[in-house]
Amino acid sequence: MKNITAERFTNGKPNLRRFHQARWDEPVIFELGQPGQRGILVPEVEEGIKSQVGDALAGIPDGLRRKDPPKLPEMAQPAVLRHYDHLSQENLGVDFNIDVGQGTCTMKYSPKVNDQLARMPEMTELHPLQDESTVQGILEIMYRFEQILKEISGLERFTLQPGAGSVAIYTNASIMRAYHEARGEAKQRDEMITTIFSHPSDAACAKVAGYKVITLYPDPEGYPDLEALKAAVSERTAGLLITNPEDTGIFNPKIAEFTRIIHAAGGLCSYDQANANGMLGITRAREAGFDLCHFNLHKTFSTPHGCGGPAVGATGVTQELARFLPVPIVDFDGQKYFLNYDPADSIGKIRPFYGVAPVVLKAYAWVMALGAAGLREVAEVAVLNNNYLMKKVLAIHGVAAPYAAGKRRVEQVRYSWQTLFEETGVHSEALGIRAADFGVHYWTSHHPYVVPEPCTLEPTESYSKEELDEYAAILEHVAGEAYSDPNLVRSAPHNSTVHTIDHHPFDDPQQWAITWRAYLRKTGQER
Amino acid sequence: MTQKKIVYPYIPNSAPEVKAQMLRDVDASSVEAFYADVPAALRIQGQMDLPEPFLSEYALRRHVEGLLRKNTTTQQYLNFLGAGCYQHHVPAICDEINQRGEFLTAYAGEPYDDHGRFQSLFEYCSMMGELLEMDVVNVPNYDGFQATATSLRMACRITGRNRVLLAAILGRDKLSRVRDYLKPEIEIASVEHDPKTGGMNLKHLETLLKTESAAVYFENPSYLGSLETHGTEITDLAHKHGALAIVSVDPISLGVLAPPVRYGADIVCGDIQPLGMHMQFGGGQAGFIASQDDEKIVMQYPSRLFGISPTRVPGEYGFGDVAYDRTSFAKREEGNEWVGTAAALWGITAGVYLALMGPQGMKEIGEGILYRSRYAMQEIGKIKGVRSDVFSAPHFKEFVVNFDGTGRKVAELNAALLRKGIFGGKDLSREFPWLGESALVCVTEIHTQEDIDRLVSSLKEVLS
Structure with missing residues (x-):
């Protein structure tokens, strides 16, 4: 037999994968099934109940009764399973790819053991209003996890209620508002400061909380501009919502000066640590002078992203601000864990009940598998991986890492393909779509594109050196194609589930179709 | 904390040889090179004070399972709590x-x-x-x-x-x-x-x-x-x-x-x-x-x-x-x-x-909930001093049960039900004081006639 293995290498390097994503050409679910088919049967009502109750709908007025059955699919169980299995195969989870391409998202490995633990009935089959004596286990996990976050951040109390990072930012803005109200300064302090390389939600959530938003742009070196901050603060300043390192992967060395200036003006400082992956065990919110912070458990703390939630934005504050936290918080009286509704000046509820408990459980298990040394290892390897990948990527013609020239980055890098665009006319977005043909993700940046033709990569700690090499090789190959065969890149994807999508209907109210029924109506199809 | 070098299964490049090679590849003498922008005053001195980890998957599982087993589930106890979170069958x-x-x-x-x-x-x-x-x-x-x-x-x-x-x-x-x-x-x-x-x-x-x-x-x-x-x-x-x-x-x-x-x-x-x-x-x-x-x-x-x-x-x-x-x-x-x-x-x-249920499943589950909750309302309403008709409108899935006529507090009744393996309805006495001593009882398709009868007989016992 011939040496097949040798044919998988060229000049000693592995060839790129001849990837092809699943393409089931799957119908929309309404096209499947047949009238009368059933996917599941529901428990029958016993005769004893029926005979006593008589007419279940008695007393319900005509106008409140459903007349026409909902036009849901009618499918047998295996058909439902196969349909969703097909769709799942047309989706690229972390479990299947070198997911360094979704920068700012911290696409790390979510340990399977944690998922299994969270599926135990002792987690899934708990009602949140059960007597506290019957939920001591989950309350203990929430309490223990709070202690862990206190040590990681240096702050003194946490709520696990916010359902993801953005609502954690909102929670922090709301706590700031309550703090200023308590001091009689709420009306006067109506401005919130953030930076353009902080997440869009730092601006958007502050606005919802009633603040005028002031956005700082970077100085020529890419650091948040200290002079701009000094010019922005005043007696109207309520606070600062800031990421560090920012989405560029650059750590702001003057961060303590930023918080000092805000404090001197009477404001509060909130640290957006949605992505703290490079900082675990290195530096904390407390030492940099922050009053509030939040962590995304679905990012730094490994819980699976679930296509966009469920998630947790764990929100921490100093002792001084603890009285404003959402209720309840979990406490321990030496004998039992309990839900404490005490915080007198609480902003109230942020979410029903106490937060997404199974996500807290998974994050807790992740920390307990690693310990302090392990968390430090997470940060160090994530940062090493990032700098390793940066060196590989910057060797590709047409790309640069704007700002802080020659300096290292922390956990991610915002690259720019401006040179490649100028030389080929191929946009960064097109490179990303072509990269999908090789089975990886690729993300540009939030809007606006301050860095032109952006691309944000975040390798986390979860990928091996060989995998980083493979990702860099894909980028190098795609960038090379932009020069040698730009139409091949522009017409991508070729090996993906579907081909170039017509985007016009999405912004045309006459054409957009957000549900199947709207699509049928707008395309003149009978039901 | 042990000083032994650990190779973490979740972190491929934590193998020392790999890490060293990668550092050489990027011309860094140590990872400290990447943190040059973090001022010394902001650096954590030494190691964080966190609990000792359970390094093996077995030990971790045993630890977390041990914590979870302190919970009592709605599979073990009969549950009538709702109020925004509902026990339905999950296909x-x-x-x-x-x-x-x-x-x-x-x-x-x-x-x-x-x-x-x-x-x-x-x-x-x-x-x-x-x-x-x-x-x-x-x-x-x-x-x-x-x-x-x-x-x-x-x-x-x-x-x-x-x-x-x-x-x-x-x-x-x-x-x-x-x-x-x-x-x-x-x-x-x-x-x-x-x-x-x-x-x-x-x-x-x-x-x-x-x-x-x-x-x-x-x-x-x-x-x-x-x-x-x-x-x-x-x-x-x-x-x-x-x-x-x-x-x-x-x-x-x-x-x-x-x-x-x-x-x-x-x-x-x-x-x-x-x-x-x-x-x-x-x-x-x-x-x-x-x-x-x-x-x-x-x-x-x-x-x-x-x-x-x-x-x-x-x-x-x-x-x-x-x-x-x-x-x-x-x-x-x-x-x-x-x-x-x-x-x-x-x-x-x-x-x-929704795809599994289809139109027929949604109709049947809705009717089933109406039947069962009505049955529960009627049976509970027969208990002396207990009212389940606080509002005359028809109900779906949940209803208020008022105990004022019994002279007993919901908290006390629920504690007694708990001893019988039942999570009684949500105590409304603090949330809606104008309802007196009332509970919000939730009945869904998962409840059998026997389950509801058990709640009723347990309530009778507790009240007698």
Whole structure:
């Protein structure tokens, strides 16, 4: 037999994968099934109940009764399973790819053991209003996890209620508002400061909380501009919502000066640590002078992203601000864990009940598998991986890492393909779509594109050196194609589930179709 | 803490030789090189003070299982708690799909690499659209509280007004969330309820509407389980005064109850936890918002909206973001509220649930819940001194049980039920003092006649 293995290498390097994503050409679910088919049967009502109750709908007025059955699919169980299995195969989870391409998202490995633990009935089959004596286990996990976050951040109390990072930012803005109200300064302090390389939600959530938003742009070196901050603060300043390192992967060395200036003006400082992956065990919110912070458990703390939630934005504050936290918080009286509704000046509820408990459980298990040394290892390897990948990527013609020239980055890098665009006319977005043909993700940046033709990569700690090499090789190959065969890149994807999508209907109210029924109506199809 | 070098299974490059090689590759003598921008004064000295880890998977599992086993589940005890989180049967296929790594571990890819996520969420929205008879449904937001709060803010943006009218019977936690979220610029007024039926006091509503208002909001069923039977009158009044009608529903009721659009709702919202999500101590919540396909309304959604579109290959379905420029992703603080990670996996799961149930399943489950909750109301109402007819309106799934005639406190009764392996209804005495010693009892399709009879006989024993 011939040496097949040798044919998988060229000049000693592995060839790129001849990837092809699943393409089931799957119908929309309404096209499947047949009238009368059933996917599941529901428990029958016993005769004893029926005979006593008589007419279940008695007393319900005509106008409140459903007349026409909902036009849901009618499918047998295996058909439902196969349909969703097909769709799942047309989706690229972390479990299947070198997911360094979704920068700012911290696409790390979510340990399977944690998922299994969270599926135990002792987690899934708990009602949140059960007597506290019957939920001591989950309350203990929430309490223990709070202690862990206190040590990681240096702050003194946490709520696990916010359902993801953005609502954690909102929670922090709301706590700031309550703090200023308590001091009689709420009306006067109506401005919130953030930076353009902080997440869009730092601006958007502050606005919802009633603040005028002031956005700082970077100085020529890419650091948040200290002079701009000094010019922005005043007696109207309520606070600062800031990421560090920012989405560029650059750590702001003057961060303590930023918080000092805000404090001197009477404001509060909130640290957006949605992505703290490079900082675990290195530096904390407390030492940099922050009053509030939040962590995304679905990012730094490994819980699976679930296509966009469920998630947790764990929100921490100093002792001084603890009285404003959402209720309840979990406490321990030496004998039992309990839900404490005490915080007198609480902003109230942020979410029903106490937060997404199974996500807290998974994050807790992740920390307990690693310990302090392990968390430090997470940060160090994530940062090493990032700098390793940066060196590989910057060797590709047409790309640069704007700002802080020659300096290292922390956990991610915002690259720019401006040179490649100028030389080929191929946009960064097109490179990303072509990269999908090789089975990886690729993300540009939030809007606006301050860095032109952006691309944000975040390798986390979860990928091996060989995998980083493979990702860099894909980028190098795609960038090379932009020069040698730009139409091949522009017409991508070729090996993906579907081909170039017509985007016009999405912004045309006459054409957009957000549900199947709207699509049928707008395309003149009978039901 | 042990100083032994550990190679972590979750961290491929923690193998010392690999790490050293990579450091050489980037010309760094140590990882310290990457932290040069972090001032010494901000550095953590030494190691964080965290609990000793359980390094082996076995030890970790044993530790966490040990903690979880301190819980008592609703499989072990008979549960009658609801109040926003509901025990329904979760079909096996729902768990099968949402445990698949392709969905569970994906995030925010493009419509090409993550086609499956776009299609399955489009289908979820489409099936909700059929249930609600509405053409627009959002990709899930956090929970029903958020759905209500955002619907109210949407109504204010649509009408250009800044006052909303809320039905008086509303869970206090939800009201707290709404209050915080509408602060500081939106005023909230409460519409009195009719103490006999539990429905809205239409006269009071009319009075309140004389002041310019953006929305009239009510729930069907209400937080206390009673149905609002004057939906059309309420929405007519709202419309007459230029306000929008917003109705929050329990989606599992809609196989038997009319979708709110039939009685005039402009925006419908709620929580999809009943549609295939385990209770998870309150972790299964996810919110929906729906409306008709009116550009004025659509452009005020903050959430992602997924649409269907052709591709360059005939007969191929593509998907993508509709009117993306509405969102904070595109416009930061100039977008509508904000958008971000919320509860997408529960949306996919609810889609699986609706596909399995179909029209017949939704009808049967709705009827089954009506039958069982009515039976429970009747049987509990027969107990001496106990009332289950606090409101005369028909109920769905939940109802108030008042114990004032027994002279006993709900807390005490629930403690006694607990000793018999029963989680009694939610104690309402602090949340709604005007209801006296009352509990909110929840009955669903999972309860058998025997279960309900056991609750009744246990209550009798406890009261005797």
